Amino acid sequence: MIPKKSRELQLELKSSYNRALFLFLFGSLSGIVIFFVKINGKFPFEIMYKALLSGLGGAARYIILIYPILMLAGFIYAKKYSDESSRIYQFFKEDKKFHGIVYALSSVLAIMIYLQAGISMLYGDKAAGFMVTEILPYTITIIPVGGAVLPLLASFGLLDVIGGVLEPIMRPAFKVPGKSALDTIASVVGAAVVGIFLTASLYKEKHYTTKEALSIATGFSLNSVGYCAFCVGYVGLIDKFNIMFLMYLVITYLISAIMVRLYPIRKYPDVYVDGSIQTDEMRTENVSFNVAQIKKGYYNAIRKADSSEGLAKEVSRGFVKGIGVSMQVVPMMLAIGGVFLAINEFTPVFEILSKPFIPIISLLGVPEPVIAAQAIFVGGLDLFLPSAVIGPALVPDATKFFVVMISLMQVLYITETMLPIIFFGIPAKFKDLLIIWFMRTVIAMPFVAACMHLVY
Template sequence: MVQHEDVINESNLKTSYRRSLFLFIFGSISGIFIFFVQINGQFPFEAIYKGLLNLLGDAVPYIILSYPPLMMIGFIYAKKFAKEGSKICNFFEEDNTFHGVVYVFSSILAVMILLQSGISVLYGPKSAGFMVTDILPFTITIIPVGGAVLPLLASFGLLDVIGSVLEPIMRPAFKVPGKSALDTIASVVGAAVVGIFLTASLYKDKHYTTKEALLISTGFSLNSVGYCAFCVGYVGLISKFNIMFLMYLVITYALAAIMVRIPPIKNYPDSYVDGSIQTEEMRSENVKFSIHQIKKGFNNAILKADSSDGIIKEVSSGFINGIGVSMKVVPMMLGIGGVVLAINEFTPLFVILSKPFIPIISLLGVPEATIAAQSIFVGGLDLFLPSALIGAAAVPDATKFFVVMISLMQVLYITETMLPIIFFGIPVKFRDLLILWVMRTIIAMPFVAICMHLIY
């Protein structure tokens, strides 16, 4: 680790103090503006990715369907024919046989969807077709735009300042660095996948240990305020959105504080991506508010800005990297997500698996416990599915409240967050993500039931 003095010496900088200070101020203000300042009720980040989506127009489905075969061909060429050290070889360096199989399978699915022929159970509008029309369009725009904008938050020092200020709160409560608060905010105003992308990037840059990255990506990568409002409004409870969103944030942070202290997250190592171990001294550093630590955070920010490649290069490089990441993630989400949705739609498997939830929900006094259990269980597949099921059911508002709140707090959804967590490079087992989903669901139930009984 680099040692920083209270006062930065100009000779310690690669460029100049004035340039570094400008990059820190301009980059940070730009990032804050794009992510956190609403204009006419919309955040600029949301306007940018939706604008890109509109610009692509009718080409969106064809772009999505082109990614799997491109990845399949690229994977085969990289592993069989490319020279070691070449760009394409490096691009596919971390991919293994499993990735190759998924690329091939998702390519077959893409052809089925394009031709509307083959196994309809797999390519239809309730399975892989749903992924193409409702989920992946946002993936192919949010990730590149997020890749372009996130350097404004991460590469010019803003994280260092925020981390120094919030460390005394975040470290004791959640056992994570103070800068992780920014991951949450990026998720809430952008999208969960943006928070996961930022967390994975910071993990690879040695800002987080494996345990910290896992907790942040599974506990702090929250659903955006816009999508939360959409789900709440879909079931007819938009008049209660403000209080529901507040409850959602409070309970979700309580869940994060609990989950980090118990397995499976507790069992993950406090080691960085290069294998080095985080010491107790590192964890106990800066846990009290002081002017010295704020100065240190500012100095670290200047050094961070000094080491950057400049705003244009960082933003353009981030956008290109985002495209590369989305090209890898789309086949995984299309293939695996499509199959899981098909299982849910055409088999009784998830109805059967939801049955253990029924007595718990009944005990909590939730009306229509059977329907609530089935709706909550499909939340592990996709965020919107619980709202879609319970919104169409003739059940009391209390049941709708309970189901929607639980679905938001689950945070982990196979189609939208579990697969990106894995394929963005955070080293977690899929089994553990499923365990975390079950644990979050069960632990959240009594909290949400109390809120339900207070309102209804």
């Protein structure tokens, strides 16, 4: 028998209560299994995107190289020749001249990589070539698979239940909604870019304000447990991975609680994507634990499931959307990430910029502060680079511990997270992301140094 409240709710629903309940339970449980239940030691999400990558095989490289050219051609056609009601115009509607320049630059790089001719310092395996072989293959598979399965978390009510339960914790501590806990879980289990994709999608659906979306994307889009283990293992510290990962989570969340209260995140408005302002009442209505709040979350979940278009449509639409997003992001990552990697490899710019870190690291008692500073600074480009720099170096394990831990806690990397934050649609300024990266790095140093002295 359907409870009284549920019968009242039935009057609001466009379909039956039982259908909405089924979608909520089946969709949410499917999402939980895919992201949180290991099968043969691996999460299904990881199995899915790696299976897609394996299925693509050598074609992945050509897909990466063709995306920029397709985007450049589409951009020119949309802006010059298409009708405003056409799909191609809508796809490129928000792109500016800057996007066209990036599409053009990435197309040139793609042609140079394919032909293995041109400016070698730009297309080589230390620059744009590195993006094509090491980073972008995961981008073109993780984002579409993430687009397909994230609706299981967001479109059938699980988000509403989690939000109702965790709001009393997340709001006072981090100044973000309780539902943002799913963003960080999606990151840790899947990849940081998956968490950013989810955050950007929820921002566009008016779940988060601009400030909340930026805070979540820069503080909760953590590195996946698998990639963390890879970086730790690369420098020879895999035997300490469990304690390092625990320290990583605790300190990272502490830093996130600090950063949301500081400039530049603090200056961003609590305004939703449609321009409406978040009121004080909205921020305080669900900040205490009670049964009524949990019930409210449940009934909101039923309404959400009822408003969905069904499992097949939501999943397939999410997959197609993910392909479109990856087509937009790949050229940006190839062009901008490739250029920054070339600057790092062939100029002393990053070595010079890392020098202010040396006295801080030395003061904290970290052995070999010069090489540690250089390794940490290149973390702003890519998560793996600090491990690549410090791994083969003849330095104490304490230095390797310090460098790897800092690199994980930086969260922001130009090639993997900063560019997706911007191009997924979160209205963040690039210079602010660089400032946040620098602040996170400096704030993390004393905490990590204290852990280093405890371990070594």
